Amino acid sequence: MSEEHDSKATDTPVEELPWPERFRELARQATDKRLKAFYEAGCVAPDTPLKEVPFVGLDFETTGLDPNKHSIVSIGVVPFTIDRVHLGGSRHWLVKPQLPLHQTSITIHGITHTDINKAPDLSEVLDEVLESLAGRIPVVHYRSIERPFLNVALKWRIGQEIRFPVVDTMAIESYLHPRRQPNWWQRLKGQQPISIRLPDSRLRYGLPHYPPHNALVDALASAELLMAQVQHHFSPETPIGDLWL
Amino acid sequence: MQAELIEIRNHLAQHAPFDDMPEETLDKIVSGIEIAYFRAGSDILKFGERNGYLHYIRSGAVEMYRRTGELYNRLGEGEIFGQYGLLMSKTVRFPVKAIEDSLIYLIPDEIFQYLWKTDDNFTDFVEVEDRSRLRSALSRRRRSSQPMTARVTRLISREPVTAPISVRLQEAARIMTEEGVSALLLMDESGDGSKLSGIITDRDLRTRALSEALPSETPISDIMTDSLITTNSNAFIFEAMLTMLHNNVHHLPVMEGDTIRGVIALSDIVKHESQSSLYLVSNIYQQQDVEGLKRLSKEVPSTFVRMVHEDANSHMIGSAMAGIGRSFSQRLLELGEEKLGPPPVPYCFMALGSMARDEQLVVTDQDNAMVLDDSFDPTQHDEYFLALAKFVSDGLAECGYSYCTGDIMATNQKWRQPLRVWKEYFADWTENPKAEALLNSNIFFDLDGIHGQIEFTEELKTFIAQKASNSQRFLAMLARNALNRTPPLGFFRTFVMEESGKQAKTFNLKRRGTAPVSDLIRVHSLACGSKAQNTFNRLKAIAGTKLIPEDGVDNLRDAFEFIAIVRIRHQALAIEAGREPDNNVRPEDLSPFERSHLKDAFQVVSQAQKFLKFRYNAQVARNV
Numbered sequence A: 001m002s003e004e005h006d007s008k009a010t011d012t013p014v015e016e017l018p019w020p021e022r023f024r025e026l027a028r029q030a031t032d033k034r035l036k037a038f039y040e041a042g043c044v045a046p047d048t049p050l051k052e053v054p055f056v057g058l059d060f061e062t063t064g065l066d067p068n069k070h071s072i073v074s075i076g077v078v079p080f081t082i083d084r085v086h087l088g089g090s091r092h093w094l095v096k097p098q099l100p101l102h103q104t105s106i107t108i109h110g111i112t113h114t115d116i117n118k119a120p121d122l123s124e125v126l127d128e129v130l131e132s133l134a135g136r137i138p139v140v141h142y143r144s145i146e147r148p149f150l151n152v153a154l155k156w157r158i159g160q161e162i163r164f165p166v167v168d169t170m171a172i173e174s175y176l177h178p179r180r181q182p183n184w185w186q187r188l189k190g191q192q193p194i195s196i197r198l199p200d201s202r203l204r205y206g207l208p209h210y211p212p213h214n215a216l217v218d219a220l221a222s223a224e225l226l227m228a229q230v231q232h233h234f235s236p237e238t239p240i241g242d243l244w245l
Numbered sequence B: 001m002q003a004e005l006i007e008i009r010n011h012l013a014q015h016a017p018f019d020d021m022p023e024e025t026l027d028k029i030v031s032g033i034e035i036a037y038f039r040a041g042s043d044i045l046k047f048g049e050r051n052g053y054l055h056y057i058r059s060g061a062v063e064m065y066r067r068t069g070e071l072y073n074r075l076g077e078g079e080i081f082g083q084y085g086l087l088m089s090k091t092v093r094f095p096v097k098a099i100e101d102s103l104i105y106l107i108p109d110e111i112f113q114y115l116w117k118t119d120d121n122f123t124d125f126v127e128v129e130d131r132s133r134l135r136s137a138l139s140r141r142r143r144s145s146q147p148m149t150a151r152v153t154r155l156i157s158r159e160p161v162t163a164p165i166s167v168r169l170q171e172a173a174r175i176m177t178e179e180g181v182s183a184l185l186l187m188d189e190s191g192d193g194s195k196l197s198g199i200i201t202d203r204d205l206r207t208r209a210l211s212e213a214l215p216s217e218t219p220i221s222d223i224m225t226d227s228l229i230t231t232n233s234n235a236f237i238f239e240a241m242l243t244m245l246h247n248n249v250h251h252l253p254v255m256e257g258d259t260i261r262g263v264i265a266l267s268d269i270v271k272h273e274s275q276s277s278l279y280l281v282s283n284i285y286q287q288q289d290v291e292g293l294k295r296l297s298k299e300v301p302s303t304f305v306r307m308v309h310e311d312a313n314s315h316m317i318g319s320a321m322a323g324i325g326r327s328f329s330q331r332l333l334e335l336g337e338e339k340l341g342p343p344p345v346p347y348c349f350m351a352l353g354s355m356a357r358d359e360q361l362v363v364t365d366q367d368n369a370m371v372l373d374d375s376f377d378p379t380q381h382d383e384y385f386l387a388l389a390k391f392v393s394d395g396l397a398e399c400g401y402s403y404c405t406g407d408i409m410a411t412n413q414k415w416r417q418p419l420r421v422w423k424e425y426f427a428d429w430t431e432n433p434k435a436e437a438l439l440n441s442n443i444f445f446d447l448d449g450i451h452g453q454i455e456f457t458e459e460l461k462t463f464i465a466q467k468a469s470n471s472q473r474f475l476a477m478l479a480r481n482a483l484n485r486t487p488p489l490g491f492f493r494t495f496v497m498e499e500s501g502k503q504a505k506t507f508n509l510k511r512r513g514t515a516p517v518s519d520l521i522r523v524h525s526l527a528c529g530s531k532a533q534n535t536f537n538r539l540k541a542i543a544g545t546k547l548i549p550e551d552g553v554d555n556l557r558d559a560f561e562f563i564a565i566v567r568i569r570h571q572a573l574a575i576e577a578g579r580e581p582d583n584n585v586r587p588e589d590l591s592p593f594e595r596s597h598l599k600d601a602f603q604v605v606s607q608a609q610k611f612l613k614f615r616y617n618a619q620v621a622r623n624v
Helices: A019-029 A033-040 A103-109 A113-118 A122-133 A146-158 A169-176 A184-188 A198-204 A215-233 B003-013 B023-032 B083-087 B109-118 B120-126 B130-144 B169-179 B202-210 B237-247 B266-272 B277-284 B290-297 B300-309 B314-340 B378-398 B419-431 B435-445 B454-469 B472-482 B510-527 B535-543 B550-576 B592-615
Strands: A055-062 A072-081 A084-086 A091-094 A137-140 B034-038 B043-045 B053-059 B062-065 B071-075 B096-098 B102-108 B162-164 B183-188 B195-201 B251-256 B259-265 B347-352 B368-372 B416-418 B447-452 B490-492 B495-497
Touching: A019 A033, A033 A122, A033 A146, A055 A122, A055 A146, A055 A215, A072 A122, A072 A146, A072 A215, A084 A215, A091 A113, A091 A122, A091 A215, A122 A146, A137 A146, A137 A215, A169 A198, A169 A215, A198 A215, A215 B003, A215 B034, B003 B023, B023 B102, B023 B109, B053 B083, B053 B109, B071 B490, B071 B495, B083 B109, B102 B109, B109 B120, B162 B169, B169 B183, B169 B202, B183 B259, B195 B202, B195 B251, B237 B251, B237 B266, B237 B314, B259 B266, B266 B277, B277 B290, B277 B314, B290 B314, B290 B378, B300 B314, B300 B550, B314 B347, B314 B378, B314 B447, B314 B550, B347 B454, B368 B378, B368 B419, B368 B454, B378 B416, B416 B419, B419 B435, B419 B454, B419 B472, B435 B472, B435 B510, B447 B454, B454 B472, B454 B510, B472 B510, B472 B592, B490 B592, B510 B535, B510 B550, B510 B592, B535 B550, B550 B592
Parallel strands: A055 A137, B162 B183, B368 B416
Antiparallel strands: A055 A072, A072 A084, A072 A091, A084 B034, B034 B102, B043 B096, B053 B102, B062 B071, B062 B096, B183 B195, B251 B259, B347 B368, B347 B447, B490 B495
């Protein structure tokens, strides 16, 4: 799952630079001081062993799945390393979505209109959010939510995009279970397809059931899942470059 | 704490010792929690390593070991470990390994110390020494028992009524009538000051004076009871009740040193506690036939349950149940003697086993024997005693005390013998001990005379005490037998854990719990020449010697009490649910409190067994 990187030649497009260099370049380009601070905190080198990587479990609850049509409702973060989660550093923010909160997502998140009306706009907590991510590698379950939503949100608010690597615990499960659909014979015997959803994946590692659809609890759930995945399938010496996307 | 972490708080709140904590405290804990994941088979804590966390198992399972590698405990979801090291040296005393993939919540030492200083329940729970934890658990129970803590002085409503010992029969009766009392205390005024020397009751006047048509001028000292049974002014009502039950007396002078504070009567206690077991007992003596006794015996289980609800301790319940059983036997013997005529030679009816130890519960069979006067002649007299024994035994069976499967009953000719033969039995058991034979005769070393010539049994007790304490071989053999039944190691989820790591669905709280304790205490007690029969009384006797270390005695007492009370509660629950009470317990029937403290109690018993083996060289006995 590693990405191939070219040389560090100065004429290389920013998108093709290895992450640590790309962060330095993006820090230079950033005009918003919150974003600048985020990049300046840096990014670990791809050959850093997992045991030395500062991670942060990250999860958003959103009004839908399309970052261009839907909005962030809440953000949960929990800092960790592969051998420790620190609950004391966990944070949770409710933010006011720019688009109407659909009835369906209300029932899923358990967040009401009253909660939302009192919530600040993301721009008001952006410094805190970026600070909690700074210098850490975000860990998410399904990479097509947090990074794109944060990117769009920032584009709208500060006119700048955001880039960072993530470790996707769902992608790891997908890689571990390439053939999840049972064949016709297995189906005949009643075998169910292997689910790589967060609760189902956790179950395979003996992790407890946590109630879903709360950003902080899901962030914690992904963090624990990565700890378990590393112990079962990788090693503390595995370079982060093998896992991040 | 972030409100979103309520899930973690709720999980803690479902498990001891967090279950009684206020939300603010739990929030503080959650905020400090760190989380670690361990694959099955990996080490969580290594011996001697530094540890700065209390470990809480959120999911999975772990095993703890002794330094020797011996399995110490197996723990699952919601259980904690690592506290021993935190309280001592901050280094690991019991290494821990994950036996399943486990998610562990780590509570930092700083929060642990805060809880330890501010939360008494928490402190009790994690206390370093298992034994002290057990003690505080018991004392908490004791504090909560209100109905059982009233003292006898509450029942004293008037000054004691006394008369000089020199009064005559008629004068005594007159005083009692005038004063309206059912008992008169008789004072010896010959020495300096007056001294309580006897008691005469309404019942004595009827049975000893009127029925014998004694002249009114008979000196009262001829018919009074002079071997006085009294109680202390700071005794609890239940203790007075037990004294009455045990001795079958209806009046107790209450003493404060040498001064008489008053007299309490059975009727006073019955009034105070209209449903007490004494009430049942007094009814037993009014029954005129087996049928009546059988009817009354249906009330025994509810009396038992009531005492459990009143938070009586195991000693109180065991004694009350034994008292009831004894009363049934006594009344049956009286009825038998009425039917068959007076006995041809004096005899004593003995209770054996749990009844003799005052440790009877509801599920019990009858174990009894007869000691006959040495003038007994089988051809002339045995027909009578067999008939009497059969009458009592059948009667007891009718009343729910099933026949002894080992045939240890007075109906068995072997156990219906003159005193001289009984002494031969005991001499043989103690002088030529054989492990197998001793296993079957264990029960005879718990004995109590309950009817007739009580002195016969007392003589046997003295004889045994002398013989036993002098025979190392006998003690070694008895100790070896006492090691046959061991307690389980503890519990894991819905299983009973054995030291070998094996798991079972149920275990027997008598065979694996109370019996091993009473067995091992019997050995020590016989070794120190005590004549006590009750396990607690035996422990007192042992405490007076240097046979086992002082705290060993206290620990055993606590362990015995805890196991006994869990067993009692288990039976009471079955009775209330309309089930047949038994001794088989499934771990899921136990509360978390009971589980963790039973584990502590088993630990104490296991250690006491190891000590017993060493103390009496029980290992060597195996080869003799």
